[in-house]
Amino acid sequence: MKHLLKSAALAAGIGIFATATFAQDVTLRFQHFVSPKSANPKHFMQPWAEKIERDSGGRIKVELYPFMQLGGKAPSQYDLIRDGAVDGGWIIPGYQPGRFPEAEALEMPFMVTKSAEEASKAAWIFTQKHLMDDFNDIHVIAAHMHGPGIVHKRGDTIETISDFDDLKLRGPSRPATLLLNKLGATPVGMAVPAFPEALSKGILDGGVITWEMSPSLKLDQLTDSHTDVAGDKSLYNLYFVWAMNKDKYNSLPDDLKAVIDANSGFMASAWAGRAHDIGDVDGKARMTEAGNQIAEISADETAKIKALGDQVISEWISDVTRKGLDGAGLIADAQAAVQVTRMATDPDTN
Template structure:
């Protein structure tokens, strides 16, 4: 059949009408029903906050993927918004209270940023307590939390409790070779146990949340500090420091305890099936995932520091043993201190070590 010539005005009008009719039919066939359209809109939006760069290991390898997994498993009914750099307000040191008070729906917390408030958690942060793999240390931390810390964190809804990888000494100038190399240095410490250890080593500890560390280095407020490989690139430690020193052996010089938590009312308001989505992404599973994120970031961060030409060193086993002995003094002094306040210091240390030993060497063996 010969088609009419579209040079004919009447034919052009007829063709346009026909095409419009077909387009309308096509549109009708793909327009969502009102119910389907509503299902695409989230029922709940949860606002979570943290205090570091989104390119840091935990946000990159745990927090953001966790949010996406929760959204997917809720079929889009939950939307999780992640705000880095404390964009919703407040300070990193006040994060726990922001969650408790409902200023935010959830976030990442370092309990040690409030020294003395959560004393039992400090047992996990004592010198040489944890293996160097964050995933192993984090599984142990979740166990210890369930055994000892549920009352401490009763006014938030706990999703995960975890540790990072090994804490290292990053400083201007050459690497640390002897204990005496630390004498008099002003070094940033993230927690009370870390600052107790630095003082025992002869340094001048400066308690400081991580966001303040780069500026303190650039202005000469500190000579260096202790922190992980994974945080080094986002803090520009390849530019601000010259050397990075770890201790010998399989145990970390120090470690830091974190929680990932929700406001209790924000959790309670969820319908049961959406609570189940949060629950499925909580506990031991989420804690191990968070620790594994730090292990991934440690490998990446170390590579960046090496590529910058910075000195990467390991203290000899002999000097490491000297540091261990000083660390043991810190641990005993901590036991004595918290026992005097009515806690079972020796029991807390024993239980923390037992939890670590149960998970030490387990990653990659299953």
């Protein structure tokens, strides 16, 4: 009898445990569109997923799928997450020009610093003020920027604005292509997965993208030179969102929501930006080791490029204002967010 009671108690205990496990354990499938060896997946996404699992005591498992393995195209990532085709993932709002115009304020020429971590802190501040309504049908975890955009091309480095003439250059977003057009290039809007093939087939002469993406895109082989602008501001930058399906988030028990929340926001945004900073150092070193030309445009010529960038900003303000947005206010708030984060990180500005 004692044996039977003991067995029954054990079986009941196992049943309760199994029921609790079934009710609470969660697997989240997050998708992105680049190599798992590139900087953000390596230094942010994977560590973030591991921290979620650790902080939840193993009750949440985050699976990462690179190269859009769960289906769809990179420009459709927002809708895939919103509709629940995937549980979460990495979004570039700029891949859908005109859909999220307020986010473009952060992507204007020479808007943010070359520190992706610093720029990402500003991105989170700006997102909280202006973009949460736009993203109301997803659950935003982090908003961040990558590092400085570099001009990668076949042939010699860029020295003057005239060197842009007639070059067919890939651009990732509307602000970037507007600037390339001002510089005299022929901009081609293109998501990052298509960039290497377009280079290899001679469709493009080059394009703008970060140092950190260069190795995974084989730009050491597909291009000959890499050119940055002078100063501490980026020629261009790109805005990203790390998010999950809203219904999936809302379905979590409160204690598991708290795990996601504790790994979201300002901290997660800075972490995602820091991943790009690490990758930029590695990527530039790889291009240098390959023997490619590395250059920085002179301060005087950079000033001329910035003046054209200012024209892009002015025209953008007029354009979005006609559409009912406060263009000047958005630019002012983006600049203020950048300044706040600079003051917080640079002792010389305090």
